[in-house]
Amino acid sequence: xxxxxxxxxxxxxxxxxxxxxxxxxxxxxxxxxxxxxxxxxxxxxxxxxxxxxxxxxxxxxxxxxxxxxxxxxxxxxxxxxxxxxxxxxxxxxxxxxxxxxxxxxxxxxxxxxxxxxxxxxxxxxxxxxxxxxxxxxxxxxxxxxxxxxxxxxxxxxxxxxxxxxxxxxxxxxxxxxxxxxxxxxxxxxxxxxxxxxxxxxxxxxxxxxxxxxxxxxxxxxxxxxxxxxxxxxxxxxxxxxxxxxxxxxxxxxxxxxxxxxxxxxxxxxxxxx
Amino acid sequence: xxxxxxxxxxxxxxxxxxxxxxxxxxxxxxxxxxxxxxxxxxxxxxxxxxxxxxxxxxxxxxxxxxxxxxxxxxxxxxxxxxxxxxxxxxxxxxxxxxxxxxxxxxxxxxxxxxxxxxxxxxxxxxxxxxxxxxxxxxxxxxxxxxxxxxxxxxxxxxxxxxxxxxxxxxxxxxxxxxxxxxxxxxxxxxxxxxxxxxxxxxxxxxxxxxxxxxxxxxxxxxxxxxxxxxxxxxxxxxxxxxxxxxxxxxxxxxxxxxxxxxxxxxxxxxxxxxxxxxxxxxxxxxxxxxxxxxxxxxxxxxxxxxxxxxxxxxxxxxxxxxxxxxxxxxxxxxxxxxxxxxxxxxxxxxxxxxxxxxxxxxxxxxxxxx
Numbered sequence: 001x002x003x004x005x006x007x008x009x010x011x012x013x014x015x016x017x018x019x020x021x022x023x024x025x026x027x028x029x030x031x032x033x034x035x036x037x038x039x040x041x042x043x044x045x046x047x048x049x050x051x052x053x054x055x056x057x058x059x060x061x062x063x064x065x066x067x068x069x070x071x072x073x074x075x076x077x078x079x080x081x082x083x084x085x086x087x088x089x090x091x092x093x094x095x096x097x098x099x100x101x102x103x104x105x106x107x108x109x110x111x112x113x114x115x116x117x118x119x120x121x122x123x124x125x126x127x128x129x130x131x132x133x134x135x136x137x138x139x140x141x142x143x144x145x146x147x148x149x150x151x152x153x154x155x156x157x158x159x160x161x162x163x164x165x166x167x168x169x170x171x172x173x174x175x176x177x178x179x180x181x182x183x184x185x186x187x188x189x190x191x192x193x194x195x196x197x198x199x200x201x202x203x204x205x206x207x208x209x210x211x212x213x214x215x216x217x218x219x220x221x222x223x224x225x226x227x228x229x230x231x232x233x234x235x236x237x238x239x240x241x242x243x244x245x246x247x248x249x250x251x252x253x254x255x256x257x258x259x260x261x262x263x264x265x266x267x268x269x270x271x272x273x
Numbered sequence: 274x275x276x277x278x279x280x281x282x283x284x285x286x287x288x289x290x291x292x293x294x295x296x297x298x299x300x301x302x303x304x305x306x307x308x309x310x311x312x313x314x315x316x317x318x319x320x321x322x323x324x325x326x327x328x329x330x331x332x333x334x335x336x337x338x339x340x341x342x343x344x345x346x347x348x349x350x351x352x353x354x355x356x357x358x359x360x361x362x363x364x365x366x367x368x369x370x371x372x373x374x375x376x377x378x379x380x381x382x383x384x385x386x387x388x389x390x391x392x393x394x395x396x397x398x399x400x401x402x403x404x405x406x407x408x409x410x411x412x413x414x415x416x417x418x419x420x421x422x423x424x425x426x427x428x429x430x431x432x433x434x435x436x437x438x439x440x441x442x443x444x445x446x447x448x449x450x451x452x453x454x455x456x457x458x459x460x461x462x463x464x465x466x467x468x469x470x471x472x473x474x475x476x477x478x479x480x481x482x483x484x485x486x487x488x489x490x491x492x493x494x495x496x497x498x499x500x501x502x503x504x505x506x507x508x509x510x511x512x513x514x515x516x517x518x519x520x521x522x523x524x525x526x527x528x529x530x531x532x533x534x535x536x537x538x539x540x541x542x543x544x545x546x547x548x549x550x551x552x553x554x555x556x557x558x559x560x561x562x563x564x565x566x567x568x569x570x571x572x573x574x575x576x577x578x579x580x581x582x583x584x585x586x587x588x589x590x591x592x593x594x595x596x597x598x599x600x601x602x603x604x605x606x607x608x609x610x611x612x613x614x615x616x617x618x619x620x621x622x623x624x625x626x627x628x629x630x631x632x633x634x635x636x637x638x639x640x641x642x643x
Contacts, residue, residue: 170367173334176354177361178381178430184355188380192371 016250023243040240041248050245053229057210060141060225064148064209069202071149072156073194079157080164097154106218109147113139113219139221147219148209155208156201159264163197164190196263203260207253284346285310285470286331286438291340293326300326302494304340308438308472313464315473315481317517318491324474327491328440331472333357345437355384360431361440365447366423368415374426375411378402381434401433404463421452428460432467441473445480457483478518482506490514510552512641515563522569522608524562525643528554536640538562542604546580550640561641566611568637571598572620572630581632584608586623598623600631 023041027034044050079090117137128134171193175185213227220228226249233242286308293301301323308314316324329335330342333354341348349357360381368377378401382394402408405425410418418426424444431439444460445453461484464471475481481488482502489499490513498505498514509515512523526538529545531554538546538560546562554560575581584600587607596617598610608631612620623629 168365168367170363170365171369173332173354174361174363174367174369175380176334177332177359178434179355179384180380181355181384184384189369 019243020247020250022240023247025240025243028239040244044241044244044248047241049224049229050226050241053224053226056141056223057226060144060148060216060223061206061210063141063145064152065202065206067145067149068152068156068205069198072153072201072205073160073198075153076157076160076164077190079161094154094157097151098158102151102212102214105147105151106215109143109150109215110139110218113143139219141220141223144216144220144223144225147215148205148212151215152205152208155204156198159201159204160194160197163194167193196266200260200263203256203263207256207260211249211253283310284308285344286472287341287343288327288330289341289343291327291330291337291342293323293330293335294338299494301330301337304496306489306496306499308470311468311470313461313471313473313484313486315475315485315488316491317475317478317481317488319476319517322491323494324476324491325442326494328361328442328472328474331438332359332361332440358436359438359440360434360436361442362424362427362431362444364442364444366427368423368426368430370415372415373411374402374407374413374415374418377415377426378411378430378433380430397433398429401429404432404467405429420447420449421456424448424456428463432463432469436469439469439471441471443475444473445475445477453480460484482518488518490517509563509639509641512561512563512643515639515641519565520609521563521565522605524564524605526560526562526640528556528558528560530556536560538640540604542602542606544582544604546638547635548638548640549635552640552642554640559643561643563639563641564633564637566597566609567595567613569608569610569631569633570616571600571610571612571623572632575630576632580635581630584629584631586625586627586629588625589623596622600629602631 022033024036024038025033026037026039079087082090120137121134124137125134167190171189172185175189176182180188211227213225213231216225216228217231224232226245230242230245233239284307288304288306291301291304292299304323304327306327316327318324326335330337331344333349333352333356337350342350344352344357344359369380372380375398378398379394382389382397398411402411405428407422407425407429410422410426415423415426424447427444441460445456448456457480460471473481473484485502487499487501488505490497490505492513498510500508502518505514505518509518515521516523524540526540526546528536529539530537534549534551536548536550536554538548540546540562548562570576575583582602582604584602584605586598586600588599590597593614595611595613598612600608600610602608610631
């Protein structure tokens with residue numbers, strides 16, 4: 001049993017380890033290690049295409065995380081008061097959004113948006129005054145952020161809702177009893193208590209968006225995110241530069257995930273009232 | 274300070290024909306009650322009797338389905354909790370875990386508009402901390418405080434606002450027995466000292482008896498009797514109240530005859546009893562006779578006057594200042610007798626299996642509706 005578990009872990013982590021190892025390869029090829037060097041890191045960081053892609057990814061991830069944590073928190077709070085079949089329906093929709101394969105979300109979002117844009121663009125053109133060029137709706141950063149937000153919002157809802165459920169209802173009543181308006185109660189009691197969960201949701205959303213390739217591939221339009229850039233470079237052969245980028249992305253993602261975990265645990269271990 | 278003096282003062286709160294239903298469940302039915310300024314009133318009853326619902330309607334967390342809730346002469350049915358000059362001590366205290374002790378207590382003052390300036394808030398909070406004897410604990414975190422200390426913080430957080438009405442929802446439930454005794458005294462002192470009207474909800478009769486000026490006994494969503502602790506103990510109006518406030522022996526009987534306020538009763542076992550009652554009974558009515566265990570005398574020989582029944586001693590429990598006997602009579606069934614230490618010294622102890630007589634004054638008998 002232990003040997004079996006060991007094999008599974010080796011199978012999972014050896015490729016990642018090799019990528020990290022070869023990112024420090026002095027040689028040009030991915031198959032033979034010819035000495036230690038950090039030159040590929042320097043090369044990757046000086047590659048303008050890489051930096052452009054990184055910037056795009058960071059902007060998309062940040063916008064996604066902001067939107068998802070704001071919308072997800074609002075949804076979680078609203079769902080608190082929902083009971084019965086409506087609640088079951090929303091729960092199912094939330095879990096479906098997480099379980100559906102990324103490729104389905106990607107294709108479905110692409111088709112839906114292209115169709116809607118197909119209707120809207122002629123309409124806009126007709127409404128626009130003569131002489132001026134009407135705006136053209138197309139795939140790009142907004143659609144990328146929208147698709148990522150839709151997916152990651154579900155994660156935020158689940159995390160924040162768990163925190164809300166663990167919160168003593170009497171705290172809200174106590175605040176109202178002490179003359180706080182509903183908004184005052186939200187600002188001074190509910191929000192501080194669920195803040196760790198919201199922040200954890202923010203970090204998770206950021207990571208998911210930053211790492212995502214499949215959905216981005218379909219809906220990013222002309223934008224190139226870092227995973228898309230890596231994918232297209234690999235077709236020209238795996239270089240240690242790609243390994244270096246991969247290692248950096250992995251390290252950043254791990255860091256964020258660990259932070260999210262710590263936040264959730266600290267939030268939960270705070271003694272309840 | 275007699276209760277009558279207080280009742281003569283203003284009514285601070287009032288329930289007028291208040292009914293509250295949740296779906297099909299009637300939580301409170303036709304409650305009528307006035308609460309005098311500065312009084313200590315307790316709602317007493319088992320869980321689900323509607324006492325907490327009554328309290329929550331005073332706090333503004335629940336809206337009555339029918340009837341009116343008045344505070345200071347104003348109908349406040351539609352006034353939200355955060356607009357009411359009423360504060361509550363919650364059962365599990367509901368202290369804000371992310372705020373310090375000081376900030377918890379200052380919370381209510383900081384919500385006031387126009388704003389109260391910082392130094393006034395600080396002074397008031399320090400004062401409240403002194404009142405509950407937590408002088409230096411202001412900067413502490415909530416979870417660093419023990420259960421008893423947390424309760425004091427909850428109390429301070431409420432009284433610092435100088436509410437017209439302080440509501441306490443089973444505030445001692447989470448404390449151990451010794452601490453509970455201490456807090457009962459302290460709460461009573463605090464109430465006298467501050468002159469704030471206290472409304473307490475409890476299922477613990479001892480708590481209600483020891484602290485309250487008046488007790489409102491509830492059953493199944495209704496108020497069954499309101500009175501001073503002594504009234505309720507000496508003159509319960511029903512078997513339920515007699516059983517809930519103190520312990521009592523109950524014997525089933527049938528009314529044989531009535532004359533004025535004296536009643537002749539036939540016990541189930543055959544013998545008859547003479548009793549008095551302010552309630553009017555009709556012959557043939559099924560009633561219940563209540564006799565407190567400490568009002569029964571246990572003797573070796575039958576006394577010359579009054580009702581006496583032969584019994585067999587079943588069980589003896591020594592409790593220090595008195596001894597508790599469980600005896601059995603063919604006519605009455607099981608009887609609980611409380612013998613004070615002095616009487617026991619005179620009469621000697623009885624052992625299980627011994628024969629004896631129980632007797633009591635006719636005035637000790639209470640005839641109650643079933």
